[in-house]
Amino acid sequence: MVDFKYDADVLIVGGGPSGSICAYYLAKAGKKVILIDSENFPRDKICGDFVSPIGLNELKKIGIWELDEYEKTNLIFGATVYLDGEPLITNKLPHITGLPNYGRVIPRVILDNWIVEAAKEKGVQIITPCKLNHYSVNDNYVKIECIQDGIEKHFIVKILIGADGSKSKVAKILNGKNLAPENKIVAVRAYFENLDCNFQQAELFFSSSCFPGYYWFFPTSATTANVGIGMMLEHFPKEDRNLKTLLLEKIENDSSFKAKIGNGKIVDKIVGFPLSIYNPRSSIVKDRVMLIGDAAGLVNSINGEGMQYAMQSGRWAAESVIKCLLSDNFNKKALKIYETIVRKEIGLDMSIANIVMQFIRNRNLNPLWLKLLEIMIAQAKTDERYADIAGGILAGMIPTSIALKFYFIRKSLLRGVIMSFRGTFGIFKFFKNATILIFRLLSQIFKQRVEYGNWIKNIFKAIFATLRLYYNCQNLKHN
Template sequence: MISIRPVYKYDCDVLIIGGGPAGSSLAYYLAKEGISVIIVEAYKFPRDKTCGDAVSRVALTELQALGITDLKEFSEANIVNDVALFVEDEKVSVGLAKPENHLLQGRVIPRLQLDNWIYKAAKKMGAAYLEDARLSSYTVHKEYVLAEIKERNGANHIRAKMIVGADGSNSTVARILHGIKPDEAYQLLGLRAYFEGVNGPDDRCDIFFSKENFPGLFWFFPTGKGTANVGSAMIASTLPQNETHVKELLLQQIQKNKNLAQRIGDGKIRGKISGWPLTFQSPTHQVVNERLALIGDAAGLINPLSGDGIQYALLSGRWASETIIECCRKNNFSIAALTAYKKKLHKEMAYDMAVSNLLIKVTRNRTFTPLWMEVLLIVFERAKSDAEYASIIAGIFDGTLPSYKALNPSFILKSILQGGVHIGVNTTSGILQGPKHWEQKTKDTGLLLKNIIQNIKQNPREQVKWLTGIARTGLEVSGHILKEMKTRER
């Protein structure tokens, strides 16, 4: 019997939803190979995106490959030479190592500009953009994917060989794939405001930790000429649910934080405060399926420690392109063929993400916040006198270094030794301050322990859930460490 395969007319080979750094970088590489691409983007470029605007060296290397660092406007983007970390009133300032290639020195670039540059580069390479248009649904068939797109003048359909979800942390493509919204346990809420007329220096990024918003953080990233991007990232479930309250919280926290308030000085907010969730990878997150892949934030590729995602968006766009180019050549868009991309992601990022997730899980229990603040102080004390140690800390938070560096044996040893010094110094200075001080210290410690025990008693279920989560993520990290050790032995 002769079987006749229907011949479908495709509107493009690859349909990409979302024209942020992930979607546009993927489009650039596919178009470069002559693959026909349509990018559907909900807004018209140039469009803003709520972000801290910090662009790490890893991201800059990717931007260089796209030709962005050759642009005249890029040379005017604000350079960062120092990072200052604050824990309550303690401050550590770290000079960032200067790379040989000055184009790769960390920068703060408003997304209104940055994303527009990447969009233009992809367009120049031949990618077609459908702007002001939104994906509402899609269905995957044996030979094609059919997407319903809502435009101002009504709904249209696009038929493609495959679909890529590059539609950010509230991804419609991912929601339809998984059948559920992202788990709150894997989300942070980010808030951002632009200020003008702030205090210098213009080349120093500040990161602030305080009891009130721990394990979240605040940032002050200068955008040049007395302007700055100021914001916070917080665990979503510990926040008030109402958006207005969350914004009030940012303003209140800014006022409460002496160091941040000092940096802002007489500066005034320009525009509105915007908020956006950061969704990071859960271990069960599926990133490929038949004729489908997820990249960037849609795949949960956010570092939960630093909130950094631009570099992962660009990297995952390039990695996905390598697999998709092969799929197009072989006309094979099966889950098996697309798994090469998933494996690449796993090889490059899973360990780092698991460590970050573990640290966030350990610290998200507010019962223990005073303890974690003490741990941060210990770490920062060491950083003040050890430049290498300090640059590891700064690198983890500014997204230049993978967070597994925090599990490096020498780093851990130095931290433990510093813990001893910290306790020793406190004890000695405590003794010198006399019995009254000791009485107070004992009272403080007693109160902390009492509070912790009371909290555990009041909410045993929550505490067990927290411990189970840690155990699960801890096992994941151990798995990665064992794998790494085996690879080194070979």
């Protein structure tokens, strides 16, 4: 066998949570790791900054909880959900064995730097600013071409890990194309200061103007908050106003939101970035190359959270690569151990969430989707177990698949029936509204044939992809 002069065992592109955690674990196991990022750290990353309890547990594993500054970051114990300006429910995060019953809002400029520093301490060679331009896979190595300070540079390594976020170049080369628009969410955020807020509570605002999506208000302290809006990119009919305008309008016109902001002022400006959501049909491994975090589309499309999956996938990738380094085998088949873990642990769940997202892309039916949300909130108000499941799914603590359990569906349907038929003439009102909705739908189908055709096609595609994944996961369990 030819003895190559490798620069490192592994090169990771991207020093966000996925890349730096992956680098941390590999270096901890004694592997030689290079991590490159196009930006110098500390650097900001456009985000809502909410780290879920599962994400916090990943931070604990790498010792971040021991930092003094970590203790000072803002704790979130629960959330209030608003519908068209009305606060409908305030609930605490559920108690789940092994998880903290709180999340934290940690500005990314601070959080990402902590993880990069932890990786550096373990011996990772961090090279910034260094931008990946291209890579090529050969029988015995991967050649990575980068630009550092305007100078071309290349590295020869055994394996390349793409952790370069939702606009991933590594993913584009691996899959041979850009991500489809129906697999993208777009979101904007701004920091506010001079607030007077209930700082241990998150606020989520749903309304027809931003559905499928929501506005958030995540306090970073008693006087500062991260405020934003996220929405699926592909929806119909198209929303003419951009997200920045929608956010400013919400602050101006929604009395509950306005009250939250009070005399608050925007720090800097409103900025946006895309999120990539999971596509079970896309590959996340190829010979000598793997994708993790946003580059692999590991975002929960229900709530837009990606940090916990970024950190988990970073750890799983490191564990898998350590095994491959032992056997000196880096072909696609060997790297599938990582893909299998992702599919079993989070992929199936994300696929189910995608089916929901494909349905609610149809904004003509927003009154129906928001009514369903109202029904679920009404049930949660009277039923603690149901509230824990719904809240847990929204916070990314409980798999979305739990919503398919008989208990959850039965309770939702029953509540729906009660609400539909309640009150004097309730039954007549219900049938009147249902008839209006059906007629409106039929006339829309006629006018928007192409959109409806695509909508139905994408729903079926999402269902088939999920069933295939489910079947594969069942087979994996038996093997």
